[in-house]
Amino acid sequence: MGQGAIFRIAGLGKSFGPNEVLRGVTLELRAGEVTVLMGANGAGKSTLVKIVSGVYRAQRGEMFLGEAPFAPASPAEAMRAGVVTVHQNINDGVVAALDVATNLVLDRLSGGGRGIFFNPRRIRREAREVARRMGLGIDLMADVTGLSLADRQMVAIARAMAHEPKVMILDEPTSSLSSSEADRLFALVERLRERGVAILYISHRMSDIRRIADRIVSLRDGRIVGVFEEKPLDYEGAVNAMLGQNLGAGGIESREATAPVFTADGLRIAEGARPFSLSLGIGEVVAITGLVGVGKTRLAETLFGVHPPLAGAMRIDGRPYAPSSPAAAIRRGVFLVAKDRARTGIVPDFNIYENISLPFLPHFSHLGVASRRAERAAARARIADLKIVCRSERDDLATLSGGNQQKVTVARWLSQPSRMLILDEPFQGVDIAARHDIAAKLRESAGQRATLLFLTELDEALETADRILVMSEHTIVGEHRNRNLDMDRLLADVAGRGLQGAA
Amino acid sequence: MDSDMAGKATARVEEGQGARPRLSPRELAIRYGFLALLAGLIVFFSLATRGFASPQAAVFILQSVSITGILALGVTATLVVGGFDLSIGAIATSAMMAAAYVMVVLEQNALVAVLACLAIGALVGLINGLIICYMRVPDLLATLGMMFLLIGLQRIPTEGRSIAAGMTLPDGSTAGGAFSPAFLALGRHRFDFFIENLVPASVVVLVVLAVLIWFFLEYTRFGRMMYAVGSNAQAAAFAGAPVRAYRIWAYVISGVFSAIGGILLAARLGRGDIASGNNLLLDAVAAALIGFAVLGAAKPNAFGTAIGALFVGVLLQGLTMMNVPYYTQDFVKGAVLVIALVFTFALLGRNGR
Numbered sequence: 077m078g079q080g081a082i083f084r085i086a087g088l089g090k091s092f093g094p095n096e097v098l099r100g101v102t103l104e105l106r107a108g109e110v111t112v113l114m115g116a117n118g119a120g121k122s123t124l125v126k127i128v129s130g131v132y133r134a135q136r137g138e139m140f141l142g143e144a145p146f147a148p149a150s151p152a153e154a155m156r157a158g159v160v161t162v163h164q165n166i167n168d169g170v171v172a173a174l175d176v177a178t179n180l181v182l183d184r185l186s187g188g189g190r191g192i193f194f195n196p197r198r199i200r201r202e203a204r205e206v207a208r209r210m211g212l213g214i215d216l217m218a219d220v221t222g223l224s225l226a227d228r229q230m231v232a233i234a235r236a237m238a239h240e241p242k243v244m245i246l247d248e249p250t251s252s253l254s255s256s257e258a259d260r261l262f263a264l265v266e267r268l269r270e271r272g273v274a275i276l277y278i279s280h281r282m283s284d285i286r287r288i289a290d291r292i293v294s295l296r297d298g299r300i301v302g303v304f305e306e307k308p309l310d311y312e313g314a315v316n317a318m319l320g321q322n323l324g325a326g327g328i329e330s331r332e333a334t335a336p337v338f339t340a341d342g343l344r345i346a347e348g349a350r351p352f353s354l355s356l357g358i359g360e361v362v363a364i365t366g367l368v369g370v371g372k373t374r375l376a377e378t379l380f381g382v383h384p385p386l387a388g389a390m391r392i393d394g395r396p397y398a399p400s401s402p403a404a405a406i407r408r409g410v411f412l413v414a415k416d417r418a419r420t421g422i423v424p425d426f427n428i429y430e431n432i433s434l435p436f437l438p439h440f441s442h443l444g445v446a447s448r449r450a451e452r453a454a455a456r457a458r459i460a461d462l463k464i465v466c467r468s469e470r471d472d473l474a475t476l477s478g479g480n481q482q483k484v485t486v487a488r489w490l491s492q493p494s495r496m497l498i499l500d501e502p503f504q505g506v507d508i509a510a511r512h513d514i515a516a517k518l519r520e521s522a523g524q525r526a527t528l529l530f531l532t533e534l535d536e537a538l539e540t541a542d543r544i545l546v547m548s549e550h551t552i553v554g555e556h557r558n559r560n561l562d563m564d565r566l567l568a569d570v571a572g573r574g575l576q577g578a579a
Numbered sequence: 580m581d582s583d584m585a586g587k588a589t590a591r592v593e594e595g596q597g598a599r600p601r602l603s604p605r606e607l608a609i610r611y612g613f614l615a616l617l618a619g620l621i622v623f624f625s626l627a628t629r630g631f632a633s634p635q636a637a638v639f640i641l642q643s644v645s646i647t648g649i650l651a652l653g654v655t656a657t658l659v660v661g662g663f664d665l666s667i668g669a670i671a672t673s674a675m676m677a678a679a680y681v682m683v684v685l686e687q688n689a690l691v692a693v694l695a696c697l698a699i700g701a702l703v704g705l706i707n708g709l710i711i712c713y714m715r716v717p718d719l720l721a722t723l724g725m726m727f728l729l730i731g732l733q734r735i736p737t738e739g740r741s742i743a744a745g746m747t748l749p750d751g752s753t754a755g756g757a758f759s760p761a762f763l764a765l766g767r768h769r770f771d772f773f774i775e776n777l778v779p780a781s782v783v784v785l786v787v788l789a790v791l792i793w794f795f796l797e798y799t800r801f802g803r804m805m806y807a808v809g810s811n812a813q814a815a816a817f818a819g820a821p822v823r824a825y826r827i828w829a830y831v832i833s834g835v836f837s838a839i840g841g842i843l844l845a846a847r848l849g850r851g852d853i854a855s856g857n858n859l860l861l862d863a864v865a866a867a868l869i870g871f872a873v874l875g876a877a878k879p880n881a882f883g884t885a886i887g888a889l890f891v892g893v894l895l896q897g898l899t900m901m902n903v904p905y906y907t908q909d910f911v912k913g914a915v916l917v918i919a920l921v922f923t924f925a926l927l928g929r930n931g932r
Contacts, residue, residue, distance in 0.1 A: 380817075403819035412817065420817045425810035425878060434807055435818035437800035444799045488818075 082107045082142060082274045083159070083243045089136030089298075090123055097123045099298040100137065105243060105274035110265065112285050113278045114318045115295035116479075116507035121278055124295070125247050128276075129161035130154035141242065155183070160241040162233050164248045169232030170220050177203035177216040180235050210234040211267060226257030233264060244268060245276045248505075250284055262288060282535065286311060294318040315508065331542045334358050337526040338379075338397075338496045343388035345374050349550035351388060356496065356526035361519055363529040363541035364552070366570060371550035372530040373415055376500040379528070380412035381405035392495055406435055409495035413486055413502050415530075421485040422473050429455030429469040432488045439492065458487035463513050479510030486514055490521060500530045515540040534570070546570055609875040612922065617890050624897035631900055638777055644892035645781040646671070646840045646847075650863035651870075651884045652792050653836025657718070658867060658879035659796060660829040661809035662711065665722040667837040668860030669729035670703050674841025676733040678762070679742035679851025686756035693762070696838045703729065704834020708827030726860075734853065742851030758849050766846025781843045788836065793881035805829060806878070858909075865912055866891060869919040877923055891915060 081104035090098040097120045105111050115121045126132045128139065130148030139146040141157055148154035154161070162169060170179050180203040203216050212234050214227050223231070229249060236244065246265070250258045265288060268275060279285055285292065291305035294317035302317030304310050340354040349371070356362055366372055378385050381399030390397040392408055399405035402412070414420035423431055433440055433451040440450045455469040462483045466476060473481055482502065489497060499518070503511045518527055518540065531537045537544050538558065546554040546569035554569030556562070602610070625632035650667045657664040674696040681692040703725065710721045738749045744757035769776040770783060796802035807815040808825045816822045844856060869890060870876070870883025894915060895908055 382817075401819075401821070402817055403821060406819040414817050419811075420813045423807045423810045423814050426807065430803065434803075434815070437803060441800045444801060446798065446800045446803055 081105065083146075084140040085128070085137070086139070087137035088124070088127060088134045088139070090120075090127060090132065090134050097298050098127075098134070101295070101298065101300055102137075103293060103300060105276055107242070107272045107274050108269055109290040110269060110275045110277050110288050112289040112292045113276055113295060114285070114292060114314055115278075116318055116509060119295045119318070120298040121295060122247070125161060125245055125278065128154070128159060128243075128245060130159075155236075155239055155241075158239065158242040159245070160236040160239055160243070161245040162229070162236055162247065162249060169235075170228045172220045174220060175216070176214055176218050176220060176223070176231055179220055179231050180206045180216070180238065182235060183239065206234055206238045210237055210264065224257065226253050226260060229253070229261065230264065233261075237268070241273060243274045243276070245278070247278045249277075250279065258284070282311065282315075283533075285314075331359060331361075338390070338392050338528075340390045341388055343378075343390070344386040345371055345378050345383075346550035347386065352552040354545075354552065356528060358526060359523050360543065361522050361527040361529065361541050362543045362545060363531050363537035364545045364547055365531050365534055365537045366547035367532065370547045372532070372547055373500055374550065375547070376412060376415070376498050376528075376530050379405075379496070379498055380410060380414075409493070409525075411435075411489040411492075411494045411497050413489050413497070413499040415500035415504065417482055417485050422481055424473055427470045427472050428459065428464070428466060428476075428484055431473060431484055432458055432491055434488065436492050454491055455487075458491055462487050462490075462517055479506045482506045483510060483514060486517070490517065494525050496526045496528065498528045498530070501532065502529065503531070503533070503536050511536070534566070606875070609922075611874070613869075613872045613890070613919070614874070614886070617886065617893065620890075620893055620897060624893070624900065628897065628900040631897060634774055634777060636896065636900075638779065638782065640889070640892040640896045641782040641785065642779050643896065644866075644888040645779075645785040646843050647859060647862040647866060647891075648785050648885060648888035649788055649840040649843070650837050650859055651866035651888050652788055652881060653833040653840075654863055655867045655870065655879045655881055655884045656792065656796070656805070656829045656832040656836075659802075659805045659809050660826050661812065662718040662826060662829060663722065664704075664707065664830060664833045664837075665719060665860065666703065666707060666725040666729060667833060667840075667863055668856060668858075669726040669733075670700055670834055670837035671841035671844060671859050672856040673703070673729045673733045674699055674838040675845040675848075675856065676737075676742060676851045676853070678842055678845040679758070680736055682758050682762060683742050683744055683746065683754045683756040683851070684736075684748065689759040689762035689765075692759075693842055696842045697835055700834040700836070700838025700841075701831050702834070704831035705827065707834065708830035711830070712823040712826050737851075739853065741853045744850075758845075763846055763849055766843055766849070781847065784839065784843060788839065789881060789885045792832075792836075793885070796881050801825075809879075862891065862912065863888075865916045869916060871923040872919040887919070 083105040085101055085103045088098055088101040089096070101120070101124060103111075113121060113124075123132065127134045130151045130153055133147070133149070141159065146154075146157060146159070148157060148159070151161070171182060174182070177200045181199055200216060206212075207214070207216060210230075210233070212230055214223070214230065220228060220231065233244075233246075233249075249261055253261060262284075265275065265277070277284075277288060289309060291303065292309055292311070292314040293300055294302040294304075294314050296318055302314060304314050304317075335358050336355045337358050338354070338356040340352075342351040343354065344351045364372060364375070374383065377383055379390070381401050381404050384398075384400075392410070397408060397410075399408065399410065405412070418424075423434065426434070429448075429452045432455045433446075437446055440446050440454070452469050458464070459466065459469060464476075464480050464483045464487065466480065473484065476484065482505070486499070486502060497518075502514060506514070515536075518529075529537070529540060531540075541558050544556045544558055544561070544566065545552050546556070546566065548569070554566070556566050556569075621632075630636055650671060654664050654667050677699055678692040678696050681687045681695050682689070687695075707722055707725055710716050710725075711718050714721075716724075737746075740746065742754075744754065746754050748754055765780050765784075768780045770778045770780070772778045796805065804815065804820045805825050805828075807818070808820060808822050812822050815825075840859070841856075844859075845851060848855060866888035867879060867884045869887030870880060870885075871878065873880070873883035873886045876883050891912055894911060898907070898911060899905070
């Protein structure tokens with residue numbers, strides 16, 4: 077028994093039908109410490125979180141809060157006992173129709189022992205108290221609809237803190253935040269740590285983990301496979317334990333581009349942004365990196381015909397290219413694996429092969445009648461190609477893990493030859509093994525097209541691209557060949573210094 | 580002919596079982612529960628009443644559900660693209676009044692009347708689609724508004740009176756036209772099918788439209804794209820689908836199908852009856868929603884809609900033959916709908932929907 081363990085999990089097991097998700101997880105959390113839980117997609121992280129937060133019940137094992145057994149029957153019960161969870165989906169944590177003050181004290185409003193009448197002044201007084209304790213600099217009268225994602229998350233966390241929790245679980249809290257927003261979150265986590273809260277922090281992002289972890293626990297196949305708490309923390313060891321294998325650093329052979337496939341001149345994608353030019357060669361994999369909010373997605377969608385450019389001309393294979401819609405872009409052989417697959421990628425009611433063939437149904441159709449047999453054959457080839465883990469090509473997308481869903485969306489756009497394949501954050505919410513599979517496939521198949529990746533994480537760009545371009549303030553500010561590249565200069569470009577120098 | 584359609588769909592399911600041989604009892608119940616219930620009802624009524632198991636009774640059931648069935652197939656198209664059409668009943672009665680007006684007052688022939696009705700259905704559907712796609716009015720509200728508008732509009736030309744041959748017009752004169760025999764045949768002619776004068780024209784129309792829309796939704800790429808639009812419009816757009824066009828087409832299909840239902844209604848009644856068609860909307864929507872539960876689809880589908888309509892028809896006919904009073908019919912329909920919806924959303928909420 078470790079010193080000061082405030083929350084203990086012993087031998088927790090959970091199965092869904094024949095599928096054993098947790099196979100005896102034992103873990104303890106200590107007051108005033110941030111324990112980072114790492115695990116690949118499908119390792120059982122979400123299930124563990126749901127058991128601790130009272131959504132699921134464990135089939136085996138026990139939990140203790142302090143010395144008392146802890147077996148919440150509902151999220152509300154877990155919260156009352158002092159175990160609070162902030163879920164990944166930020167909008168689940170706030171009620172958009174209400175103002176910030178009401179959101180902050182929402183749980184108290186619905187709790188028992190209150191009068192029937194709603195006293196706005198008292199609400200605001202209590203909310204002010206909560207906001208002050210948490211150092212929340214948000215207008216309490218503002219409507220939640222007007223807040224940024226980060227502010228909404230701050231509100232959700234601040235409300236959770238109103239319960240004086242002993243344990244707080246943060247499930248991938250930075251997954252939809254920009255880096256400055258993430259900074260504010262980390263400041264808040266520091267505050268929680270100082271207040272003696274035991275924090276379980278679940279994340280994929282190495283930069284977050286390096287910044288915040290006091291100890292790291294690796295979860296694989298429903299078991300804890302490594303606990304790392306000696307300083308300095310062994311990050312690589314934790315990643316290797318989580319993957320169960322040693323993925324090499326993955327230095328790549330940077331290729332020189334030959335003839336250009338795509339060129340853009342004087343392209344301007346936002347008011348007041350500096351115009352830029354872009355040229356992508358055949359067989360080349362180019363990554364565009366930059367902080368969140370510098371216009372990467374805007375550029376990706378402009379190239380795909382979602383938005384028209386404000387100025388500038390584009391050409392593909394020397395012929396003018398001005399797509400008026402995604403359909404027009406697809407006809408010219410420009411494909412986009414869009415960011416945020418749940419919103420713009422997958423069709424949840426469709427199975428794997430229907431998702432893969434979606435944009436190319438005319439290829440599989442005679443006189444408008446689609447041949448499912450041909451679609452399925454094509455999908456089976458893609459499944460083998462990208463090592464998609466599934467029972468068959470007729471599995472529903474909902475049964476796949478996040479990494480495999482992403483593989484399906486990538487497989488869709490690899491299933492037909494393209495002139496330019498654009499991928500916007502293709503590794504978001506994808507575990508490292510799936511990321512390697514996807515990156516390897518992209519490089520292997522890159523021969524006859526230009527491949528353009530939009531990546532916020534520099535590591536991902538270094539792992540996959542021949543050439544790295546840096547964006548800042550809706551324009552391209554730097555170019556680096558991925559061979560003996562100058563990290564300092566690259567980082568300076570990312571920080572926007574290149575732009576100031578040039579202006 | 581209806582069994583032909585069922586046969587095709589079953590063949591598809593069996594093919595589907597090839598790769599997944601073992602179905603748990605629960606999955607079996609979800610997939611075949613509703614069809615088993617329908618078969619059970621038919622067996623029960625056949626044993627419990629005299630004459631239920633005759634071809635004439637079967638045809639009577641089909642005839643009783645033909646108009647609501649056609650409307651339900653139309654509304655299925657809008658459900659597929661994630662919309663809803665509340666104006667179908669009003670489109671049908673407007674088409675009925677228009678057919679009567681064209682023949683009785685304007686003294687035109689049957690073909691003109693039919694074309695006028697189809698044009699009205701397509702136009703109203705187009706307007707619904709445009710309002711929903713370009714004015715961003717939510718589908719329920721837009722079609723609710725259209726419903727009220729049409730209910731009012733269809734009364735204006737005759738100052739609120741029903742239309743029949745020899746009626747007095749607002750200006751005091753007598754209408755010179757009449758329902759043409761060709762038009763009335765749509766409602767009254769019976770085709771020979773093993774037995775002489777067995778199958779009414781309306782049943783033939785229902786079966787043809789059911790097969791058409793079923794084939795369109797299940798087997799053509801356009802149908803598939805409509806399902807994609809309904810499931811995730813943004814993803815469909817990023818896959819190159821013209822989302823608005825598909826949505827608008829769905830409302831046009833719904834409008835045209837409703838107009839066909841209205842034509843059959845006019846032909847059956849032989850007059851433009853201002854008071855008829857009150858139940859069309861609710862019955863059609865109920866059939867389409869019951870269809871969610873058929874074969875465990877959990878989504879709008881043409882085969883399910885047809886079975887849903889048939890289910891209601893069988894139940895009502897059987898109960899009538901067992902001398903259950905007519906005024907319990909709406910209660911029975913409502914109960915079936917609620918049970919089917921519970922079946923769909925609670926039992927097969929496998930995707931957390």
